[in-house]
Amino acid sequence: MQHLIFGPIISRRFGYSLGVDLSPSTKQCNFDCLYCELKGAKTQDSMREVIPVYEYVDTILRYFRTHPDQKIDVLTFTANGEPTLYPHLLELMRTLKPSLPPHIKTLILSNGSLFWQQPVREALLEFDIIKFSLDSLDERTFERIDRPHKSLSLESIKEGITTFATEFTQKTQGKLIGEILLLKGINDSPAHAKELAQFLSNIPLARLDIGTLDRPPAHRATPLSPEEIESFATHFKGMCVYIPKRTTRDLQAPKRTLTKEELIQALSMRPLTQEDMQALFCESTLALADTLTRSHILQWEQVGNIAFLRPAQN
Incomplete structure (x- = not known):
């Protein structure tokens, strides 16, 4: 049971969170990001190891039965890698959601790379909160920071985010949250900020999180100072921008x-x-x-x- 779920942890951004790991035994991802805290691994466009849906459903519902007084705000779907690579995501959500306590929100933490795939978008519509990352819209910088699988293109990712955002807004009452993770000297210039701001201003985001490294990465990378993040964030006018750590100067x-x-x-x-x-x-x-x-x-x-x-x- 413990290797499929973890926590609960107290998340500053989402409250009390019970995690669900859709790739519990190994890293399975179509990115190998510079800032990833997991050991570097060859990117893949599909999961090689797949846990059956019934194991997740049984494990999660058993937890709620045996911990009736545990405060949980969100059930957070993640992975040692990219959770939308899990091939049975739609089946899992449609099987699980009717049996969840009604106050619990479902959240998925994605890199946003597969929103162009219709089956992925269909599964994501089952979630209450979608959080996706978008670190750069410059092709060379995207390749450098996110190190994507060869099957992925930045244009497809952009089109997928735009298409899904429209569907999600029209068909659900859910919240769409974007995230940018900044690395010094790579994607932190005003030009990068302006390009991202222009694109994201057309996406109906409920919130945009802008941050930098706060845990040791597997690859060599340098974080920004709080003041540098604040300066980057000034370009995102009109958006609900959340920066995890306030500056002592402020x-x-x-x-x-x-x-x-x-x-x-x-x-x-x-x-x-x-x-x-x-x-x-x-x-x-x-x-x-x-x-x-x-x-x-x-x-x-x-x-x-x-x-x-x-x-x-x-």
């Missing part, structure tokens, strides 16, 4: 005082978390934000375990 900087109009404008350019608000603004501006929220001029938008303050949507 926490120590003089707190800003904004008028009503200035605050609304600032939040329309970049929705902010409670942590952001506390780091950036003085008490009077925080009180103004509370007043505007009670007046429904501003609103909190919950995405996973994180809430963003933004102007109310009419």
Whole structure:
């Protein structure tokens, strides 16, 4: 049982998470990313070792039966590799979901590389939350950082993300979350940021996570400083951008005082978390934000375990 599921762990971004590993015994991935914490391995376009659906269903439901009081917010599907390579994903989700406790959300952590495949998109529609990564839209940089299988093309990946985002928005009430992982000197330039921002501005993202290395990678790579990540994130205007670690400079900087109009404008350019608000603004501006929220001029938008303050949507 323990090798198929793990946790629960407390995820800052998603709450209490019980993990499901769709490749528990070996790395099976169509990327070999520079930043991956797993030992480097030859990329593959399909899973060689496949655990039967019934084993996952039995293991997961047994866990919930034997741990009725355990707090779980999300059931997170991942893999030692890429979970959408699992060939029975649709069958697994359609078999499992009707028996899950109703309050639990289903989440999958994907590299987004197979969204161009219709069977993968069909399976993903069964999830409540989809998180996918997109580290660069420059062909050479994509090859360098994600080291994809030869069957993959960046154009197909882009088209797949665009197509799936439309289907997911039209057919479900789920949340689509993007992620960019930055490596120093590789995909961290303003040009990379602007290209990604232009593409992602047309994708209905509920949230965009921007981060860097926080665990030792299998390959040689250098993380960015918090200040460098903040600078990169300024290009993603209007999006709910989440940066996992705040800068000490932000926490120590003089707190800003904004008028009503200035605050609304600032939040329309970049929705902010409670942590952001506390780091950036003085008490009077925080009180103004509370007043505007009670007046429904501003609103909190919950995405996973994180809430963003933004102007109310009419």
